[in-house]
Amino acid sequence: MQSKLSEQLFQKAQQLIPGGVNSPVRAFRAVGRNPFFVERAQGPWLIDEDGNRYLDYVCSWGPGILGHAHPKVIEAVQRVCEKGLTFGAPTAGEVELAELIQACVPEMEMVRLVSSGTEAVMSAVRVARGFTGREKIIKFAGNYHGHSDGLLVKAGSGLMTQSVPDSAGVPAGYAASTLTAVYNDEESVRRLMEENHGQVAAVVVEPVAANMGVVPPKKGFLEFLRRITGDEGALLIFDEVITGFRLALGGATEYTGVSADLHTFGKIVGGGMPLAAYGGRRDIMSCVAPLGAVYQAGTLSGNPVAVTAGITTLKILMEDTGIYERLDRRAAKLAEAYRREGLTVNRAGSLLSAFFAPGWDGDADRLGSREEGGCGIENYEDACKCDKQAFADYFSRMLEHDIYVAPSQFEAMFVSDAHTDELIEMTCGAVRACVRQGET
Numbered sequence: 001m002q003s004k005l006s007e008q009l010f011q012k013a014q015q016l017i018p019g020g021v022n023s024p025v026r027a028f029r030a031v032g033r034n035p036f037f038v039e040r041a042q043g044p045w046l047i048d049e050d051g052n053r054y055l056d057y058v059c060s061w062g063p064g065i066l067g068h069a070h071p072k073v074i075e076a077v078q079r080v081c082e083k084g085l086t087f088g089a090p091t092a093g094e095v096e097l098a099e100l101i102q103a104c105v106p107e108m109e110m111v112r113l114v115s116s117g118t119e120a121v122m123s124a125v126r127v128a129r130g131f132t133g134r135e136k137i138i139k140f141a142g143n144y145h146g147h148s149d150g151l152l153v154k155a156g157s158g159l160m161t162q163s164v165p166d167s168a169g170v171p172a173g174y175a176a177s178t179l180t181a182v183y184n185d186e187e188s189v190r191r192l193m194e195e196n197h198g199q200v201a202a203v204v205v206e207p208v209a210a211n212m213g214v215v216p217p218k219k220g221f222l223e224f225l226r227r228i229t230g231d232e233g234a235l236l237i238f239d240e241v242i243t244g245f246r247l248a249l250g251g252a253t254e255y256t257g258v259s260a261d262l263h264t265f266g267k268i269v270g271g272g273m274p275l276a277a278y279g280g281r282r283d284i285m286s287c288v289a290p291l292g293a294v295y296q297a298g299t300l301s302g303n304p305v306a307v308t309a310g311i312t313t314l315k316i317l318m319e320d321t322g323i324y325e326r327l328d329r330r331a332a333k334l335a336e337a338y339r340r341e342g343l344t345v346n347r348a349g350s351l352l353s354a355f356f357a358p359g360w361d362g363d364a365d366r367l368g369s370r371e372e373g374g375c376g377i378e379n380y381e382d383a384c385k386c387d388k389q390a391f392a393d394y395f396s397r398m399l400e401h402d403i404y405v406a407p408s409q410f411e412a413m414f415v416s417d418a419h420t421d422e423l424i425e426m427t428c429g430a431v432r433a434c435v436r437q438g439e440t
């Protein structure tokens, strides 16, 4: 594998850009390597500056459900570019995209377009606070909601009620209004609700967690969140930046059957461009300016080029009635290959994680608790028990087989529609060769 040009670029990048990258995980630090620089991508393939070709299971961290550079999306974007790149005034495309989102997720009675997932969740939380007149929110350890101050919070050691910032530069005061519960642990939520009675504006959750590796909700967990938020007068926010249009056309709501008051979307909804969305109940969204008192704005919000990429992508997903079944079948095949090597595999549709965590039988493709034979890894603490060195070694071996999986144990594997049965078969062979446990 050649890496001369990527190495040169990385040396120069490190002088100019913190860590040489514009988003930390790209630096490959968790696997102890230097990153490759991408020159272009096509379908399931990434081609780096040195001409190496990788089968890509990162898919830009989620947007690439159709594979890279889908001809219809590229053509639509090229066509719309000729009309101008940004106007700062309303366009027909924004109305069409809002309509399509609502057609997929009927609970999205009103939609606001923004430019990143971070912005979508930050705004949804602000709306929840404005609507309820309350300040506190509950989030879950190991769930990621972007890098806004109030959401970069983890639980203090042991005491779940004492939250501390997850990053330098976040005022302790911000963290104080963010309470952290344990994913899949109803009691931890109940306790926080009791201790903060009448003060919780919202519970924000990844309905299928995918930022601590994939961790599906245990049976009844989301239903419990729906119930307790309703009883407490708090809102339920589904952060569907990954799950939206991924688990099903209707996202987590369709996949799990549980509804939320507000949803956030990103990644797929932008079709590979910087676009995200939040929305939900009409009465709640009516709080957003200029209708209501919650301020939220964006110079490039609803950008016509990004909107076109989103519209084209959603239309392809809506017209292809077999796509989710295909994705599911292929991801199941991959999951099986990892399981045969003794890893613990969590999967929900085309999202999966193979955890280097021996000791659980991990025989579950479904939502359910460990006791029910469900996923062996149910929360952040479980995920942290994985053998990270064994993962790093496996990552490097996969790369030598020209397969690019996420450079961290805590990221999901994304299967796209461009990953054909033959490519999945090839990957299963590489898994057999590359997964070695207990060596390190």
Ligand SMILES: *Cc1c(COP(=O)(O)O)cnc(C)c1O
Pocket: 115, 116, 117, 118, 119, 121, 144, 145, 146, 147, 206, 211, 239, 240, 241, 242, 266, 267, 276
């Ligand atoms: C990626 C992600 C975000 C943040 O989105 P950005 O576009 O990176 O700001 C928020 N929530 C979830 C669940 C995500 O996976």
